[in-house]
Amino acid sequence: MELLFYKYNYVFYFILFSLGFYAMMAKNNLLKKIIGMSILQASLILFFVSMGIKNNANIPIVPESDVVNAKLIANPLPHVLMLTAIVVGVSTLAVALSLLQKISKEYKSIEEDEILRLMEDE
Amino acid sequence: MISQLPILILICPFIAALLIGVIGSFKKSLCYPLAVLSILCSIYFSLLGVKETFLNGSRSYNLGGWGQSIGIAFYLNTYNAILLSIISFVLLATVLYSRKFIYLRFPDKFYAFYSLLLLFLTGILGIVITGDAFNLYVFLEIVSLSSYAMIALGRKESYVASFRYLIIGTIGASFYLLGVGILYLKTGNLNMQELHHYVLPLYKTTSIKASFLFIVIGLSIKIAFFPFHSWLPFAYSKTISPVSTLMAPIVTKVSLFACIKVIVLVFGVDYLFSLEGFKYLMPNIAAIGMIYFSIKAFTQKNIRASFCYVLLMECSLMFGALWFQDVLGIKAVLYHILIDILMMLTLFLSAGVLEYYYKIYNHSDLLDTNILAKEKILLFSFIITALSVLGIPPTGGFFSKFYFILVAFKANSYFYVISLIVSSFILLAFFLKFFEKIYFNYKKVPNAKNSKFPIITNAVLLVSSLLIIYFGAKVHLFIDVIINSFLG
Numbered sequence: 001m002e003l004l005f006y007k008y009n010y011v012f013y014f015i016l017f018s019l020g021f022y023a024m025m026a027k028n029n030l031l032k033k034i035i036g037m038s039i040l041q042a043s044l045i046l047f048f049v050s051m052g053i054k055n056n057a058n059i060p061i062v063p064e065s066d067v068v069n070a071k072l073i074a075n076p077l078p079h080v081l082m083l084t085a086i087v088v089g090v091s092t093l094a095v096a097l098s099l100l101q102k103i104s105k106e107y108k109s110i111e112e113d114e115i116l117r118l119m120e121d122e
Numbered sequence: 123m124i125s126q127l128p129i130l131i132l133i134c135p136f137i138a139a140l141l142i143g144v145i146g147s148f149k150k151s152l153c154y155p156l157a158v159l160s161i162l163c164s165i166y167f168s169l170l171g172v173k174e175t176f177l178n179g180s181r182s183y184n185l186g187g188w189g190q191s192i193g194i195a196f197y198l199n200t201y202n203a204i205l206l207s208i209i210s211f212v213l214l215a216t217v218l219y220s221r222k223f224i225y226l227r228f229p230d231k232f233y234a235f236y237s238l239l240l241l242f243l244t245g246i247l248g249i250v251i252t253g254d255a256f257n258l259y260v261f262l263e264i265v266s267l268s269s270y271a272m273i274a275l276g277r278k279e280s281y282v283a284s285f286r287y288l289i290i291g292t293i294g295a296s297f298y299l300l301g302v303g304i305l306y307l308k309t310g311n312l313n314m315q316e317l318h319h320y321v322l323p324l325y326k327t328t329s330i331k332a333s334f335l336f337i338v339i340g341l342s343i344k345i346a347f348f349p350f351h352s353w354l355p356f357a358y359s360k361t362i363s364p365v366s367t368l369m370a371p372i373v374t375k376v377s378l379f380a381c382i383k384v385i386v387l388v389f390g391v392d393y394l395f396s397l398e399g400f401k402y403l404m405p406n407i408a409a410i411g412m413i414y415f416s417i418k419a420f421t422q423k424n425i426r427a428s429f430c431y432v433l434l435m436e437c438s439l440m441f442g443a444l445w446f447q448d449v450l451g452i453k454a455v456l457y458h459i460l461i462d463i464l465m466m467l468t469l470f471l472s473a474g475v476l477e478y479y480y481k482i483y484n485h486s487d488l489l490d491t492n493i494l495a496k497e498k499i500l501l502f503s504f505i506i507t508a509l510s511v512l513g514i515p516p517t518g519g520f521f522s523k524f525y526f527i528l529v530a531f532k533a534n535s536y537f538y539v540i541s542l543i544v545s546s547f548i549l550l551a552f553f554l555k556f557f558e559k560i561y562f563n564y565k566k567v568p569n570a571k572n573s574k575f576p577i578i579t580n581a582v583l584l585v586s587s588l589l590i591i592y593f594g595a596k597v598h599l600f601i602d603v604i605i606n607s608f609l610g
Binding site: 017030033037044047048051084088091095096100102103119 | 266284
């Protein structure tokens with residue numbers, strides 16, 4: 001319990017993650033599913049970014065001839081990894097939105113149960 | 123050049139994908155030869171890799187010359203290289219047989235299809251060869267993104283199928299990323315072989331357990347293991363047939379290989395063997411899945427949909443056998459991955475050509491055709507594949523099923539054995555239903571000697587069915603030598 005209070009950032013990301021997961025699984029509206037997907041990915045990105053942070057740490061630019069104290073420099077690697085993850089997230093979002101556009105053009109609806117009913121009718 | 127081999131396998135289709143995307147709009151005639159050439163290059167380099175690693179042992183390659191713990195490392199061993207060449211072979215087969223189909227279907231934009239296909243190939247080869255946990259995620263997403271786009275090429279149902287695949291696939295990849303994040307948080311490293319040394323002292327901690335669970339759940343969504351399978355039949359039966367031919371054999375199997383790779387290289391085989399609960403849970407879930415999928419395959423009307431359920435049954439079979447706490451089980455799974463890629467290639471390729479040349483979509487359409495008189499090679503390879511799916515001796519499928527049953531008996535998992543046998547009998551009934559329509563409703567037609575298919579399709583079918591028999595004959599070489607090169 002004390003740990004939860006101390007590492008409250010992870011609790012926050014966990015709540016965001018479950019929020020996104022719930023929206024993707026349970027929402028009927030396809031646009032809301034996409035919003036949930038964005039929230040899920042954002043929570044993962046925040047999770048990674050917060051890994052690199054240290055108390056009283058400086059930016060990771062090191063003058064060459066200096067002796068480096070690793071405790072005073074934020075870890076840049078998770079931030080760099082998240083650049084890739086952000087790109088992946090944006091392209092997934094783009095594909096999802098364009099698919100949604102196609103669906104709404106063909107079925108005139110973005111409610112999942114209505115679309116499934118229309119598909120069974122044919 | 124030999125020292126650069128691992129990256130050369132990957133870079134050919136990648137450069138060709140970018141080139142086709144750029145020059146495709148004004149130089150359309152170049153696209154198809156360029157695609158074929160780049161896939162041929164990657165087959166050549168992977169075969170060279172098979173020879174090189176078989177003679178001189180496994181090799182690692184550090185991208186950009188960075189050290190293992192900083193940069194990205196690629197690992198090439200004999201098993202890897204064989205898997206890479208079979209995957210490239212599947213892609214080559216699809217590109218060659220679907221040329222006319224793609225030209226007719228997308229007269230203006232066929233180059234975009236080839237660009238997507240080569241990106242897909244790059245991602246798949248990357249998953250197989252990479253030794254970096256985060257890099258695996260990136261390649262997984264490259265594969266998924268190009269798959270979403272390719273699946274949506276069909277009629278309007280395929281948009282919904284693709285959307286559903288996108289939602290479920292993103293959840294799978296996110297779970298995997300979460301697992302990798304926890305691993306990084308605990309160890310500060312992402313290279314698979316180095317991660318193993320950091321994970322060893324942490325075996326009992328909750329965070330390692332959590333990351334193991336997240337990774338396995340995330341990848342089992344991609345494998346389409348029993349409760350997470352609903353995206354697969356919908357997506358693969360609604361899209362156009364070339365796309366299902368190239369994706370159905372590869373995607374689930376390569377995800378399974380990625381799962382085995384993470385488990386074996388990062389967590390270690392000992393960690394897998396210390397999980398008592400999984401030993402009882404997973405094979406039993408797989409057993410339920412096997413029976414469910416084989417019944418579903420029997421009851422489908424559409425040919426391609428029923429093959430999708432055969433594929434799902436094979437996936438459950440393999441993923442269940444992973445948890446018997448026996449190295450032989452893991453070896454048999456790795457061996458069956460190779461066989462299964464070839465089997466599914468023959469099944470989906472024959473479904474695709476039957477759709478295109480004979481307009482056969484459902485099982486009932488098989489009744490009034492004269493395939494028997496014309497398509498001898500199709501029937502031959504189809505029979506070999508059916509024998510292999512059922513597990514009958516001269517084919518490779520027999521040996522892997524034999525090992526699965528052996529390992530399951532050792533682990534006292536009788537429910538798995540029983541459901542394997544029962545589902546094999548249900549699939550036997552399924553294939554008999556298929557052959558009964560072809561053989562017993564056959565009318566003699568004059569002048570029906572020539573095959574309607576192009577010669578290259580027949581050649582591919584013949585080669586893949588002969589490879590199934592060849593792999594069956596060489597089973598000891600695979601189990602004792604080649605797979606050991608991966609397991610170490």
